[in-house]
Amino acid sequence: MLKLRNLSYETVVGLLAAASVILLVAPTLVILVMSFTGDFLLRFPPRSWSVRWYIELFENSPQIAASAWISLQVALISTLASTTLGTLAALAVAGRRSAWAVALDSLFMSPMVFPAMSLGLALLLLLSLLGMRPALWSLAVGHTVIVTPFVIRMVSAAVQQLNPVLLDCSASLGASRIFTFFNVTLPLIRPGLLGGAVIAFLSSIDHVPVSLMLSDPRVETLPVNLWILLDSNLDVRVASVSGIIVAITLVVILVLDRRMLGHVPR
Amino acid sequence: MRAGGAVSGYLSAAPLALLFTVAYLVPVVILVIISLSASTSGFNFTLVHYVAALTNGFNLGILFDTLVLGLQVSFATMLAAYPIGLLFMRCGPRGRAIIVFLILLPMLTNTVVRTFAWMIILGREGVINISLMSIGWIEEPLRMLYTRTGLIVALVQIFLPLMALPINASLARINDNLVKAAEGLGASRFYVFRTVILPLSLPGAIAGFLLTFAGSSTAFVSQTLVGGGRQIFMPLLIYQQAIGVQKWNAAAALSIVFAISILVIVFAMNRYSRKYLRGMDA
């Protein structure tokens, strides 16, 4: 009796887990298959196969390429900014219980739950009041606010695991704070910092609402461009862009240190 | 050392605080001011936009529906994430690496792209319908794209990594001996799940739930592309009011109302769950 119940438990969990994993992976597989269609339309199953849409993408899609470049710049700038500023801030507030620390931490974490579309509108209104048009820097600033919570969360977790004795040792041996930071603290929190940077980068590359509100033909990001292509005519090139993103993703995952990705925000 | 001096201790947070003031607090304050003004030319105080946002049955319905969507997606995502977590717990290091890889793969694929995949999967002549019809399970195509169910399925997939990773992390920390001890004492696995695994993994699940709730209720791209034109949610309403019909003040008021609703729900859930968890410790 007991055995049977345990067996059914295993089966149920196994089946459900399999269903979840299929759910997770199916879209990526479908996209990969569809990107090799030879048709002009995205029909399933494709009536013919070819790599024409990849060729079309490389030879005949300057605006998609331009938007990919914009996205890359925005993501790199916001990753750099959020990682630097976020790490410094996390060192100040992590693990502290004072009212100031809690207030600052809540402020820095709040973009995670503040609706991005509202933030996008707020930034657009600010720029409009200043008589400015959205530009690369304003996108980068908006993205920095959006992705900073990930960095703070990851770095804070790492900081809280720091052994204070090590820092005290360094100080008692006469090391300056800055020396201690670069030679003791930084190497110890490096996994958390890198993990935060990776998640910040991915979130920025993926972000739509703020980019859409601040969209301008001069600074159209890749997801916004793809969104427009999809919303208006289900362009097959979206599938080939997706194919390339998936390929890059696979390479990145294989190259990145697995331990680094093992740290996730909680 | 780190505790040395109240001011100097916080000094390293100053640059980020400055950035957040300029690029987050100031814009949000402007948003509030504009939401309280009759028009965009000059400031004339009025509450009319809030009254409209909160008494117009149509707007209120959309707000409510958006929050409900967020909750539905979060619950469904949690249900989908637990089996993965339980599998993860039973696996060795190698199996765990594979599971993490499978969870990360979609997370590293653009959301717009994943949404697009769902359009192809759920369509009337999409992957599911064509496959089911060709094996003769259904005769008429099922309606999935542009429906609530279709939207929930797509959003669950999109937010599953955000739920599965923290749940896995909590489950991985559960002491295996505890589970073995319980089983050794003759407890069934369902019982062990309910009394040991579930409570211990709740912190991770709650974190995932909050992230999924905030994320799915504001997931503009999936909501419009998979939800279609008849399901309107707050992000689209805000976008349409602002960019589409240029009612900037009304859009600002809707933004504030939406933001406050989300923040209140997240705050309440966070608070309640902390209390609950503390209660369990005692």
Place this chain on the structure above:
Amino acid sequence: MQIDRRTMLGILAGSAMAGAFPAMAQSKEVFIATYPGSVDEGFKAVVGPQIRQKFGATSAFSPMLNTDLIGRIQASRNNPPFDVAIWDNGPIITAKQDGLLEKFLESGSPNYADMPANLRDPDGFGPAMALTSIGIAYNPKKIKTPPTSWNDLWNPEYKGRVGIVGPASTLGTTFLIEVAKLRGGSETNVEPGFAALKELVANVGAIPPNPGALTTALSQGQVDIAPNFFNNVAALKARGADIAFAVPSSGLPLQTVTAAAIKNSRNPELAQKVVDLLIDPVVQAQLEAAPWIMMPANPKVALTGFNRDVGATVGDVLKRGIFLDWTKFIASRPSWVERFNREIRV
């Protein structure tokens, strides 16, 4: 990590610099707002190279709904994101009222003389550069008897297979008015139209967010019959989709698409030149050809291919079409949009 730290810093610094000094890379460039779908593709393929060749300038095109375009320009009217845009009959009235447009320099336009009087903007803001007609799009593989009237959408056989869009788009507004007219209403009395749409709900399989998405729904088999723009249908047909276009017996609703320069453009002369280029017979003829199949406005351009289904010449099409008087109902349109969102739910 295998990436060398110095390389990484180099990339980061380089991209930061590129972001900080966008002006360095800037030559003469013109930004044009287009319509989603084949119009945008046609502009990218035809107009872009012509602008480079004739004026030595670079160009970028953004497809968007006219209503969104007004919002984008309003958000930074002193430094607008676009130099030139094309406009439907309704939104251009709003754009004119808001002072977003620059008058067209007719004297500087060699091609303006080609345009008949009814294709010139009455307030002098520009020439029509294309005509768009609206009719019934359907999948001939699934709908065996070609539709002849808007009333056919109410056929109970088409349960769950009809697609519509709301009056936020020109397509949706025109459809609503045409249906209202069939049921005894008019441009100013759409009450019968709304009543008819409520009855149509039983047949409606999808209400996509915009006309482009409705076209997609047709090509994907999500719906089998729907009101749509002729050029969208023709462009899909040219790509091998199972799609056909029927002219309703009540007449062929026709719009003009007006090209206009945007006020406060950084390149006002270039913007005027681009507007003239858009009505150039050579450019128009290229846009008329497959796979873009735009209905040209310049009567000098001969009609070919699918366009001949609508008329033998541009003059013919103009004679055949029904123009709505958008000034009569543009003010009530926002309330129609709201009403549609509220009442027409499936």
